[in-house]
Amino acid sequence: MGLASRPDARTVSYEPQGNEGWVATRLDFLVNWGRANSLWPMPFGTACCAIEFMATAASRFDLARFGMERMSFSPRQADVLICAGRVPFKLAPIIRRIWQQMPQPKWCISMGACASTGGMFDNYAVVQGIDTIIPVDVYVPGCPPRPEGLIYGIRMLQEKVLNERRMDNRLRDEMSPDPSSQLYISPAAIDELGEPFGNSVHQTRSAP
Amino acid sequence: MTGKFETVSAGSALPANDAPVTPHGIPHRGGAVNPAAAALGASFPGAIVRTEVVWGETTIIVVPGRILEVMQWLHDDPDQRYDFLSDVTAVEYRDLDRPVEVVWHLRSLPFRRFLRIKAQLPRNAPLQVPSVWSIWKSADWIERECYDMFGIRFVGHPDLRRILMWEQYKEGYPLRKDFPLRGRFSRSEQLRQALVQNPEAKYSMEELSIADAFEDLPEDMRRRIGSGERTGE
Numbered sequence: 192m193g194l195a196s197r198p199d200a201r202t203v204s205y206e207p208q209g210n211e212g213w214v215a216t217r218l219d220f221l222v223n224w225g226r227a228n229s230l231w232p233m234p235f236g237t238a239c240c241a242i243e244f245m246a247t248a249a250s251r252f253d254l255a256r257f258g259m260e261r262m263s264f265s266p267r268q269a270d271v272l273i274c275a276g277r278v279p280f281k282l283a284p285i286i287r288r289i290w291q292q293m294p295q296p297k298w299c300i301s302m303g304a305c306a307s308t309g310g311m312f313d314n315y316a317v318v319q320g321i322d323t324i325i326p327v328d329v330y331v332p333g334c335p336p337r338p339e340g341l342i343y344g345i346r347m348l349q350e351k352v353l354n355e356r357r358m359d360n361r362l363r364d365e366m367s368p369d370p371s372s373q374l375y376i377s378p379a380a381i382d383e384l385g386e387p388f389g390n391s392v393h394q395t396r397s398a399p
Numbered sequence: 400m401t402g403k404f405e406t407v408s409a410g411s412a413l414p415a416n417d418a419p420v421t422p423h424g425i426p427h428r429g430g431a432v433n434p435a436a437a438a439l440g441a442s443f444p445g446a447i448v449r450t451e452v453v454w455g456e457t458t459i460i461v462v463p464g465r466i467l468e469v470m471q472w473l474h475d476d477p478d479q480r481y482d483f484l485s486d487v488t489a490v491e492y493r494d495l496d497r498p499v500e501v502v503w504h505l506r507s508l509p510f511r512r513f514l515r516i517k518a519q520l521p522r523n524a525p526l527q528v529p530s531v532w533s534i535w536k537s538a539d540w541i542e543r544e545c546y547d548m549f550g551i552r553f554v555g556h557p558d559l560r561r562i563l564m565w566e567q568y569k570e571g572y573p574l575r576k577d578f579p580l581r582g583r584f585s586r587s588e589q590l591r592q593a594l595v596q597n598p599e600a601k602y603s604m605e606e607l608s609i610a611d612a613f614e615d616l617p618e619d620m621r622r623r624i625g626s627g628e629r630t631g632e
Contacts, residue, residue, distance in 0.1 A: 253465055280589060281564065281593065281596070282593055283590065284594050284595075284596045313580075314580050314582075315580065315581055318593075323586075
């Protein structure tokens, strides 16, 4: 760890002649490979970028090639928050809450000029970049970005995921919940917000 | 389906075969005046300031204090029947000598007529007009929107709160001429105030229809509502 030079993250060795069929690799690589190729996006589409996002997910550009065909409309089952479109101040506490509801490990893509910087909406009503509210991993420029642009951003995110280290827990550090904060959501409130959730009756409650 | 199409004119006061015609050749000023203007002048002497016809649409400027009775008459009179309030908005002019105008757009579906009513509010008095919510229930949200953006008080509105901005918005009324485009506070202050809003605080108890059922609610929900959680404060 630390300053030691890292071995190639993609190294996979196996023995094709052996009848056992075993594979030796690094745990980091295996876990990251699984994560990077099964990212479930949480679409947060508020404007025209969402149209391009839908085009990206549809058959012509086919986001399923990268393991993202499963749109997660519940933040509790999502890995990537894709914010496509402008976020007004009235939505700020809502996107913050959605981000807090997503389980770790989680990433965020800010799609388009408005989500990244406020874009042309430099006015009283629009948040000037969602990174003032939640951490962002990849910014996709464009107004709106073409599907190729979004796919390029997603590939960049996959690259980032592939190079993460499990021992490096700074990546997953979060503010510990402070019950005296106004942003704190009690488990009871989470339960109520998450009312229609999942397919299983055992899936409906947050941890006590 | 067999047979020819037949014109259905449910509720129309016009003959069934009197199909709507796209108007053309409309003069900028003048032209046919909506018959409501003359009828209003006869029924409410002193309430009508003046009448304008611009691009074929009649605008009647009414004394602000008599808006409610004029609107009630326009809605009820069998020869007018303005049964659809399509918009309420306001105009503030850059010229500070001109009054602020409140505009109502009325439509008479049975007669296929359009009418614009204006009230001019002087600058040196509180900006308020009577609410027409008692006549058209659709006035509820559009009057709230007008109040939110222009700060005009609609007296008699049952629930005059902000509707586009959040309830504790402190910066003023965004569509007024003296409102700076980027708002009055700094970005960080705006964000801080926005983030302490409660996302659940958008509905009043009446809208949720839980006021009547309050006693039947779960105990924790009663406690949260009782502690004023709706307001996010």
